[in-house]
Amino acid sequence: MDESLSLRGAAFACKSNILQQGFKMCIQDLYDKDSNSQGFVNFGTSENKICFDLLHERLTRPDLNYLEPSLLEYNAPYGIKSLREAAAEFLSYYCQAPVPLNPDNIIILNGCNSIFCSLSASIFNPGDGFLIPTPYYNLIDEYTGAYTGARPIHVPLSSKVTETENYPFQLTIKKLEDAMEEGKKEGIPIKALILINPQNPLGEIYSKEFLVECLDFGQRHNLHVIIDEIYMLSVFNNATFTSVLSLHEVPDPEMTHFIWGLGKDFAMSGMRIGIFYTKNQHVLKSMSHLALFHQCPGPTQYVISRLLGDREWLENTFIPGNRQRLKESQLIMVHGLQDLGIPVLKSSAGLYVWADFRKFLTAQTLEAEMELWWRFLGEKLYIAPGKAFECYEPGWFRLTFSLPSDLLQAGLKKLKKLLKQETKTENCN
Amino acid sequence: MDESLSLRGAAFACKSNILQQGFKMCIQDLYDKDSNSQGFVNFGTSENKICFDLLHERLTRPDLNYLEPSLLEYNAPYGIKSLREAAAEFLSYYCQAPVPLNPDNIIILNGCNSIFCSLSASIFNPGDGFLIPTPYYNLIDEYTGAYTGARPIHVPLSSKVTETENYPFQLTIKKLEDAMEEGKKEGIPIKALILINPQNPLGEIYSKEFLVECLDFGQRHNLHVIIDEIYMLSVFNNATFTSVLSLHEVPDPEMTHFIWGLGKDFAMSGMRIGIFYTKNQHVLKSMSHLALFHQCPGPTQYVISRLLGDREWLENTFIPGNRQRLKESQLIMVHGLQDLGIPVLKSSAGLYVWADFRKFLTAQTLEAEMELWWRFLGEKLYIAPGKAFECYEPGWFRLTFSLPSDLLQAGLKKLKKLLKQETKTENCN
Numbered sequence: 033m034d035e036s037l038s039l040r041g042a043a044f045a046c047k048s049n050i051l052q053q054g055f056k057m058c059i060q061d062l063y064d065k066d067s068n069s070q071g072f073v074n075f076g077t078s079e080n081k082i083c084f085d086l087l088h089e090r091l092t093r094p095d096l097n098y099l100e101p102s103l104l105e106y107n108a109p110y111g112i113k114s115l116r117e118a119a120a121e122f123l124s125y126y127c128q129a130p131v132p133l134n135p136d137n138i139i140i141l142n143g144c145n146s147i148f149c150s151l152s153a154s155i156f157n158p159g160d161g162f163l164i165p166t167p168y169y170n171l172i173d174e175y176t177g178a179y180t181g182a183r184p185i186h187v188p189l190s191s192k193v194t195e196t197e198n199y200p201f202q203l204t205i206k207k208l209e210d211a212m213e214e215g216k217k218e219g220i221p222i223k224a225l226i227l228i229n230p231q232n233p234l235g236e237i238y239s240k241e242f243l244v245e246c247l248d249f250g251q252r253h254n255l256h257v258i259i260d261e262i263y264m265l266s267v268f269n270n271a272t273f274t275s276v277l278s279l280h281e282v283p284d285p286e287m288t289h290f291i292w293g294l295g296k297d298f299a300m301s302g303m304r305i306g307i308f309y310t311k312n313q314h315v316l317k318s319m320s321h322l323a324l325f326h327q328c329p330g331p332t333q334y335v336i337s338r339l340l341g342d343r344e345w346l347e348n349t350f351i352p353g354n355r356q357r358l359k360e361s362q363l364i365m366v367h368g369l370q371d372l373g374i375p376v377l378k379s380s381a382g383l384y385v386w387a388d389f390r391k392f393l394t395a396q397t398l399e400a401e402m403e404l405w406w407r408f409l410g411e412k413l414y415i416a417p418g419k420a421f422e423c424y425e426p427g428w429f430r431l432t433f434s435l436p437s438d439l440l441q442a443g444l445k446k447l448k449k450l451l452k453q454e455t456k457t458e459n460c461n
Numbered sequence: 462m463d464e465s466l467s468l469r470g471a472a473f474a475c476k477s478n479i480l481q482q483g484f485k486m487c488i489q490d491l492y493d494k495d496s497n498s499q500g501f502v503n504f505g506t507s508e509n510k511i512c513f514d515l516l517h518e519r520l521t522r523p524d525l526n527y528l529e530p531s532l533l534e535y536n537a538p539y540g541i542k543s544l545r546e547a548a549a550e551f552l553s554y555y556c557q558a559p560v561p562l563n564p565d566n567i568i569i570l571n572g573c574n575s576i577f578c579s580l581s582a583s584i585f586n587p588g589d590g591f592l593i594p595t596p597y598y599n600l601i602d603e604y605t606g607a608y609t610g611a612r613p614i615h616v617p618l619s620s621k622v623t624e625t626e627n628y629p630f631q632l633t634i635k636k637l638e639d640a641m642e643e644g645k646k647e648g649i650p651i652k653a654l655i656l657i658n659p660q661n662p663l664g665e666i667y668s669k670e671f672l673v674e675c676l677d678f679g680q681r682h683n684l685h686v687i688i689d690e691i692y693m694l695s696v697f698n699n700a701t702f703t704s705v706l707s708l709h710e711v712p713d714p715e716m717t718h719f720i721w722g723l724g725k726d727f728a729m730s731g732m733r734i735g736i737f738y739t740k741n742q743h744v745l746k747s748m749s750h751l752a753l754f755h756q757c758p759g760p761t762q763y764v765i766s767r768l769l770g771d772r773e774w775l776e777n778t779f780i781p782g783n784r785q786r787l788k789e790s791q792l793i794m795v796h797g798l799q800d801l802g803i804p805v806l807k808s809s810a811g812l813y814v815w816a817d818f819r820k821f822l823t824a825q826t827l828e829a830e831m832e833l834w835w836r837f838l839g840e841k842l843y844i845a846p847g848k849a850f851e852c853y854e855p856g857w858f859r860l861t862f863s864l865p866s867d868l869l870q871a872g873l874k875k876l877k878k879l880l881k882q883e884t885k886t887e888n889c890n
Contacts, residue, residue, distance in 0.1 A: 034741075034743035036584065036685065036715060036716060036741060036743060036744065037583055037584060037743050037744065037747060038582070038583060038584055038585050038586045038589070039586055040582060040583075040586075041582065041583035041584055041743070041744070041747040042743075042747070044582070044583060044746070044747040044748075044750040044751060045583075045743050045746035045747040045750065046746075047750050055535065059536075059537070077535060079534060079535060081530065081534065084530045084533065087528070087533060088528050091528055091760075092526055092527075092528055097521055097526045098521075099516070099517050099520055099521055101510065101513045102731070103731055104513065104516060104728065104729040104730070104731045104732060105508060105510065105730055105731045106484065106506060106508060106730045106731060107488075107731055108488070142571055142754075142755070142756055142757075142758075143754075143756060145753055145754060146754050146755075149754045153467070153469060153470065153473070153608065154466055154467060154469075154470035154473065154474075155465065155466060155467055155470055156467050157467045157468055157469075160467070174753065175753075175754075178750075178751065178753070178754070179582065179608040179609075179751075179754070256465065286465060287465060299533065300533040301533070301534055301535045302531070302532055302533045302534045302535060302536055302758060302759035302760075303533060303758045303759065303760070304756050304757065304758045305758075312463075312465060314463035314465060314466050314470070314471075314474050315465065315466065315470070317473070317474035317475075318466060318470040318471070318473040318474040319473075321473040321474070321476050321607075322473060322607065322608075324574055324603065324604070324607070325572075325574060325575050325578050325604075325607070325608070325754065325755060326571070326575075326754060326755065327571055327572060327733050328571075328733065328758070329571075329731060329732045329733045329734075329757070329758060329761045330731035330732065331520075331731075331732070331761070331764075332758045332760070332761055335760075
């Protein structure tokens with residue numbers, strides 16, 4: 033540690049999350065079928081790379097090459113009015129809100145991580161806990177913890193199917209109650225429940241009934257219930273998704289908060305747009321203040337307001353096009369993995385599948401999982417290990433399928449080569 | 462306070478800085494010569510509104526209406542390579558760096574406030590102090606304090622000219638030493654000196670010699686020296702400005718940090734681009750991690766990289782055009798104020814003048830200053846009171862001049878009307 037840093041600065045300087053580590057390795061030596069066919073294939077980052085042509089066509093149309101003075105000037109840091117209005121209308125429609133959303137209840141920041149960060153600072157005292165079912169995208173720990181000091185209380189799920197758990201990694205209210213109990217015993221003030229729906233990495237969509245049960249659970253324990261629906265439009269195969277915003281009544285509206293963004297559903301992680309909705313005016317006030325540090329550029333906000341408002345393009349081009357491509361890409365990945373004897377959790381949402389590599393582990397431990405991960409990396413294939421999702425069962429990996437087919441094939445080829453070696457090694461032992 | 466919030470959340474929810482308050486009033490009822498001639502004239506916000514035509518012409522050219530996949534994808538959160546390279550080249554040239562700056566020492570975030578925020582979290586433990594001469598733009602307290610808990614140690618300057626202070630509000634090393642001593646006595650760990658150069662609100666440009674003395678002072682006390690040069694190109698009348706990056710040697714390179722952004726010098730506060738340079742690799746690592754929360758959109762970064770790299774446009778159009786307009790606008794403001802008998806601190810930098818309204822105060826107190834401020838607001842004229850700059854002498858105000866001439870005239874007219882009433886009231890008493 034360098035003594036020019038603060039204590040937390042020294043901690044930040046050393047931090048390296050598995051997902052960030054994998055991503056970093058990839059971008060330094062990225063696979064390209066023409067110029068770098070020996071480079072890294074990135075199956076580890078959850079990113080939609082199959083819609084650029086649709087986006088390019090829309091984003092470079094002359095109507096978006098527009099500027100007015102106010103877009104270059106200071107503005108409300110929590111989002112310009114026209115974008116908050118467009119977002120309210122968009123979410124009212126696509127989340128099927130029973131009553132149109134009020135744009136004044138919306139905050140727009142530079143990404144969902146910033147939403148988590150400023151929301152956390154607003155509701156958590158340092159050391160406060162939040163419940164979260166594992167496996168989950170664990171960079172949320174960083175989003176809620178870095179500036180804020182909140183900590184996750186895991187609700188561990190298991191792949192075992194039992195009498196009370198009808199499918200692998202099923203979340204139940206009993207499990208939430210148990211984790212709540214456990215946390216209380218340890219003296220941790222638990223202030224919130226965070227749910228990702230559709231779930232990341234499982235791809236599970238919570239039923240309407242279960243969603244309501246979760247909200248009831250939250251109310252019973254006076255918890256903020258934060259629903260991150262960042263994959264809500266990345267749903268295919270005609271699966272039914274229920275947004276929390278569609279419910280006619282929620283048990284505790286002041287404690288129910290909604291997060292969405294354009295990173296996944298609009299295939300633009302680089303655009304940095306996160307959208308937050310709540311009826312809690314105190315939370316809105318606090319987050320509006322912190323918005324100072326998480327602002328989006330005026331011109332970007334203009335572009336996004338036009339995009340969200342272009343129902344014709346959304347309905348006829350982007351949304352059906354994206355859904356069709358997701359479906360096709362998922363099939364390629366699932367079949368590819370099945371051909372290699374790798375079981376995959378069934379799902380119809382998200383940009384990834386959750387796959388069972390347990391039989392390729394030398395032992396059923398997290399160490400063996402990481403060993404396998406490093407072996408993949410050695411072949412320049414990055415897939416995301418269960419450890420990055422705080423999965424309690426070793427051997428599960430998340431693989432992103434929303435990639436151009438040449439990339440998908442290249443990655444599957446690497447996997448095949450690797451697992452063949454693996455099987456050979458196994459046979460020799 | 463609502464109990465759904467954390468302690469700090471409750472504090473954030475109530476926060477309202479004078480400058481934010483004034484700005485908020487203005488944007489709800491803004492003056493427009495055609496549509497709202499009775500609206501607010503904003504002399505209070507430091508914003509350059511005289512270059513929109515130049516920017517519009519450049520920013521809507523076809524070369525900037527460009528998109529490539531990587532711009533919409535995840536990227537290094539501390540700035541894409543091409544922008545960090547363009548920024549390094551730009552700063553090397555305009556700051557007259559003796560050796561070209563290394564792009565790896567640059568971090569790009571969404572605004573200088575985010576730079577202050579993540580830098581502060583990296584170097585300050587909660588409760589640590591930083592020296593800062595007053596008057597100063599006191600939102601810096603929020604930038605350094607909100608997520609971080611650092612606190613300002615004022616170095617109060619005075620308008621009085623004495624044997625050792627040759628001009629009003631002169632900063633001297635003696636004053637820095639005194640404040641350091643005072644802070645130590647109070648048991649505050651002082652970790653940094655923050656300088657704004659050109660100064661805000663004084664418009665003062667520090668001489669090269671004095672800058673070096675400040676750096677020496679910093680080294681003597683093992684302080685981080687943070688130089689915010691956000692107005693470095695808003696210098697006119699052929700005044701000489703010395704950037705800290707131009708120095709051939711600085712006493713402690715690891716503890717010397719540079720901040721600049723496009724908000725002021727490029728007349729685009731709404732674009733949210735802040736640039737940080739340091740040689741301290743530990744600070745860079747910590748800030749790179751926190752960049753997660755302060756990212757700029759890929760397409761915006763592309764646009765800015767092209768803009769910073771367009772030397773032809775910068776040299777022949779934007780920079781001379783902006784300088785000429787700043788000079789002319791400042792003259793209108795200075796003459797307008799002089800006609801009303803309001804003395805103005807002489808300066809050749811910044812977007813504002815620092816003006817002496819002491820004779821219009823009913824008493825030489827901060828209360829009377831705020832009373833006068835509210836009277837201005839009653840006439841829908843917002844100017845920034847000394848209190849917003851932690852000025853220890855009541856009666857000074859900052860007035861922004863980088864505004865279209867109709868706005869300048871409208872504001873001066875309001876001022877005239879108001880001060881006439883003021884004088885009348887005085888005479889009646």
